[in-house]
Amino acid sequence: MKEETYIHLLKYNQELMFVEYGFCDLYYKINNNKLFILKMDQQDHSINELVISYNTNLNTTSAILAYFLKEVFFKNLFFGEGEFIYEKSELFSEDYFSSIKSELNDAYRQKIKLIEDAAKNNDLINFCRAINLNPIPDGTQATNWIANCLKGNHHLLLSTITNQWGCPYCQKKGGLSELKEWHLIQKK
Numbered sequence: 001m002k003e004e005t006y007i008h009l010l011k012y013n014q015e016l017m018f019v020e021y022g023f024c025d026l027y028y029k030i031n032n033n034k035l036f037i038l039k040m041d042q043q044d045h046s047i048n049e050l051v052i053s054y055n056t057n058l059n060t061t062s063a064i065l066a067y068f069l070k071e072v073f074f075k076n077l078f079f080g081e082g083e084f085i086y087e088k089s090e091l092f093s094e095d096y097f098s099s100i101k102s103e104l105n106d107a108y109r110q111k112i113k114l115i116e117d118a119a120k121n122n123d124l125i126n127f128c129r130a131i132n133l134n135p136i137p138d139g140t141q142a143t144n145w146i147a148n149c150l151k152g153n154h155h156l157l158l159s160t161i162t163n164q165w166g167c168p169y170c171q172k173k174g175g176l177s178e179l180k181e182w183h184l185i186q187k188k
């Protein structure tokens with residue numbers, strides 16, 4: 001079998017906290033039911049390759065690339081963080097890129113809303129909210145939340161299933177009563 005060469009797939013930028021990172025180019029090739037993605041970072045000039053397995057019922061290149069964009073690109077830290085900005089692609093339009101992005105954002109917001117609704121009677125979450133620790137679902141599992149730590153600029157990890165919290169940074173943990181106690185000490 002002849003070795004396929006890489007084809008340009010997408011040039012994109014990413015914006016995090018209102019700062020644009022700079023351009024990255026992605027190239028792809030398909031070989032033996034694997035999708036190979038080459039990322040060329042125009043900022044630090046690094047080149048990295050990612051190999052992606054996909055379901056073999058995806059039998060056209062466009063179906064494979066659509067799968068890649070939806071299930072891998074927007075969800076994988078390999079490609080960077082923050083908001084992705086379309087710059088150019090010979091294979092799909094900016095409209096298509098934006099529609100996938102907003103579809104995923106809507107799905108994410110819906111998922112977060114369901115998680116928040118399910119935790120609305122959770123005493124640990126409600127206490128965190130009452131003392132302005134801004135608890136939010138961490139977006140991984142429905143029962144995993146994060147909140148600001150009482151001691152400042154890092155996060156508490158919370159579980160709505162065990163009703164326990166912990167701060168790896170402060171090396172403190174416990175349940176609701178321990179958090180209330182710690183909060184009282186902090187206030188003094």
Ligand SMILES: [Zn+2]
Pocket residue numbers: 149150151152154155167168169170171
């Ligand atoms: Zn802490």
